[in-house]
Amino acid sequence: MIIGKSETELGLMREAGRIVAETHRLLAEHIAPGITTGELDHMADQYIRSQGAVPSFKGYNGFPASVCASVNEELVHGFPGKRKLNEGDIVTFDIGAQYQGYHGDSAWTYPVGRISEEARRLLDVTEASLYAGLALVKPDVRLFTISHAIQKYIEDEGFSVVREYVGHGIGTDLHEEPQIPNYGLPDRGPRLKAGMVLAIEPMVNVGRRYVKTLEDNWTVVTVDGKLCAHFEHTVAVTPDGMEIFTKLNA
Secondary structure (H helix, E strand, O other), rough: OOOHHHHHHHHHHHHHHHHHHHHHHHHHHOOOOOEHHHHHHHHHHHHHOOOOOEEOOOOOOHHHOOOEEOOOOOEOOOOOOEEEEEOOOOOEEEEEEOOOOOOEEEEEEEOOOOOOHHHHHHHHHHHHHHHHHOOOOOOOOOOHHHHHHHHHHHHHHHOOOOOOEEEOOOOOOOEEEEEHHHHHHHOOEEOOOOEEEEEEOEEEEEEOOOOEEEEOOOOOOEEOOEEEEEOOOOEEEOEEEEEOOOOOOO
């Protein structure tokens, strides 16, 4: 069942999204060679709590940190810790905040210093694929039309779409229906309606699409060890289109 949100609920989710977006901005200002992912996690935790919210991921199914920090070949669910970022790395921070019972969720992959041309192109294509999907979000569009647009953009650029992990609805639960794959046939799936809130999140590999989970039972990496990226926004379907809740207005 896909849960529509009232105007009051959308207002709370808009605030949760603002907190997530501002947490991303804070981390982006401090990402540099030599800083540890644990230091950045601490910054995020402190900021989210300073805004009257709590980190969505802390303790979620036992996850030990406030944000996910995934470096290079790590796709999702990486643990922040003592690892120092190096020049040329790319790092994904997946950030969630719960504000008055409602969640916002956004992931972004960042360069650490100067990165390779391949890495830069991966980031550009993954981000652009997200917006290719978001451009189609409006009432009456079938969900997998968005999935198809994301897949086509990625594969036309020569990259691979991860299929094991998908986007999702979001609200009082971090993960709600519907599941939103980043691949599929157009004109299929449920029709979007105003009031739905979705977390749309392309996950893209430079090499083959296959991934595996490490022995910590959390960190997901590419099977071939090549780079990957992950971009995500929380968006609401509006009567005439969509609104991004996790994008800074200024």
